[in-house]
Amino acid sequence: MHQVIATxxxxxxxxxSPGKPQGLKIPQVKFDQLSALSxxxxxxxxLTGVVHRTWKLDASGRKAADVMIVRxxxxxxxxxxxxxxxxxxxxxxxxxxLGVKEFEGLxxxxxxxxxxxxxxxxxxxxxxxxxEPMIDKQFAATYSYAFALGMMIEVLTNGSRLFNPVMLDMLxxxxxxxLTLSVYGATEETYDGLTQRxxxxxxxxxGLAAAHEAGLPLELSIIITKDNAHEVDAMRAxxxxxxxxxxxxxxxxxxxxxxxxxxxTQSPEHLTKRAQFNGCDAGSTFFHVDPHGNAxxxxxxxxxxxxxxxxGIQGLRRLAxxxxxxxxxxxxxxxxxxxxxxxxxxxxxxxxxxxKAPLANYCQHTEERKVAN
Numbered sequence: 001m002h003q004v005i006a007t008x009x010x011x012x013x014x015x016x017s018p019g020k021p022q023g024l025k026i027p028q029v030k031f032d033q034l035s036a037l038s039x040x041x042x043x044x045x046x047l048t049g050v051v052h053r054t055w056k057l058d059a060s061g062r063k064a065a066d067v068m069i070v071r072x073x074x075x076x077x078x079x080x081x082x083x084x085x086x087x088x089x090x091x092x093x094x095x096x097x098l099g100v101k102e103f104e105g106l107x108x109x110x111x112x113x114x115x116x117x118x119x120x121x122x123x124x125x126x127x128x129x130x131x132e133p134m135i136d137k138q139f140a141a142t143y144s145y146a147f148a149l150g151m152m153i154e155v156l157t158n159g160s161r162l163f164n165p166v167m168l169d170m171l172x173x174x175x176x177x178x179l180t181l182s183v184y185g186a187t188e189e190t191y192d193g194l195t196q197r198x199x200x201x202x203x204x205x206x207g208l209a210a211a212h213e214a215g216l217p218l219e220l221s222i223i224i225t226k227d228n229a230h231e232v233d234a235m236r237a238x239x240x241x242x243x244x245x246x247x248x249x250x251x252x253x254x255x256x257x258x259x260x261x262x263x264x265t266q267s268p269e270h271l272t273k274r275a276q277f278n279g280c281d282a283g284s285t286f287f288h289v290d291p292h293g294n295a296x297x298x299x300x301x302x303x304x305x306x307x308x309x310x311x312g313i314q315g316l317r318r319l320a321x322x323x324x325x326x327x328x329x330x331x332x333x334x335x336x337x338x339x340x341x342x343x344x345x346x347x348x349x350x351x352x353x354x355x356k357a358p359l360a361n362y363c364q365h366t367e368e369r370k371v372a373n
Contacts, residue, residue: 091197161207181204188202294307
């Protein structure tokens with residue numbers, strides 16, 4: 001099982017170690033030397049020194065193939081992707097952007113095709129998400145396969161399955177880049193109420209404690225709604241108590257189908273002005289894959305989509321053009337006199353319009369539009 005990944009990444013060459021935050025660039029001549037090694041060749045001395053200084057790994061006298069995986073270059077420029085294994089979840093959160101949580105996904109052979117496409121597209125950092133990815137029957141196999149292909153994996157999870165010994169053993173043997181756990185409350189009453197599942201808080205607490213004890217890299221996403229807003233300080237204190245990073249998320253979006261019901265769960269006093277949209281790399285260096293193997297620019301802009309099972313990575317050649325089209329002014333924004341200085345993501349604006357949400361929920365120019373009109 002490899003401890004080091006040598007990989008091209010968007011015009012540069014990197015050395016990475018699963019589960020370790022540090023990485024480093026190496027010159028192409030060094031990468032080419034690693035690519036030329038045979039299975040029985042020992043680790044070069046320079047590599048032995050670098051991995052020991054950077055990660056305290058001992059590669060002295062070991063075969064390179066036992067220490068490292070060397071990724072092949074891709075003709076595409078993608079470096080990151082998210083893969084939604086299944087929309088199903090063991091919670092029924094009131095604020096969930098997925099709406100209908102259907103347990104649907106690809107059979108194993110097709111899932112392997114998707115993982116190969118991700119690798120061959122150049123994806124190094126892969127986010128596994130859902131629904132709740134860890135309840136997927138093929139989660140462990142999918143995670144292990146992606147790891148074996150040389151990807152740095154982040155898992156977005158509610159943490160309810162992390163105390164399972166089999167799951168914990170897999171993650172400690174094949175360390176993730178990061179586990180990001182969502183927090184829905186600081187007390188059992190609040191947490192179980194928001195998730196609408198009795199025992200959810202106990203499962204989360206056990207999972208967090210087990211993962212922390214195992215030394216896995218953790219972050220907390222503190223989800224703020226009107227149901228748990230009174231426990232914000234206590235949720236932040238939880239992260240401080242464990243000594244792990246956290247981030248607040250209070251601005252709820254419509255469901256992926258444009259459903260508006262979830263917007264009513266927002267805590268008005270915690271809403272923040274959405275960051276001005278100045279463009280993004282969705283569709284150009286990043287893409288999203290849904291449970292059916294369809295690639296789209298991101299989790300918000302799910303159409304048009306490209307089937308990785310049917311088209312493979314050749315279909316991804318069209319994705320940048322799709323992204324450009326989605327970012328053009330459209331719908332209720334086509335006649336806006338302020339569009340030249342707009343800071344709104346058009347796919348997100350489209351979801352809010354579909355949900356018939358107030359303009360102030362997504363427009364960066366609400367007040368200016370009133371004056372202009």
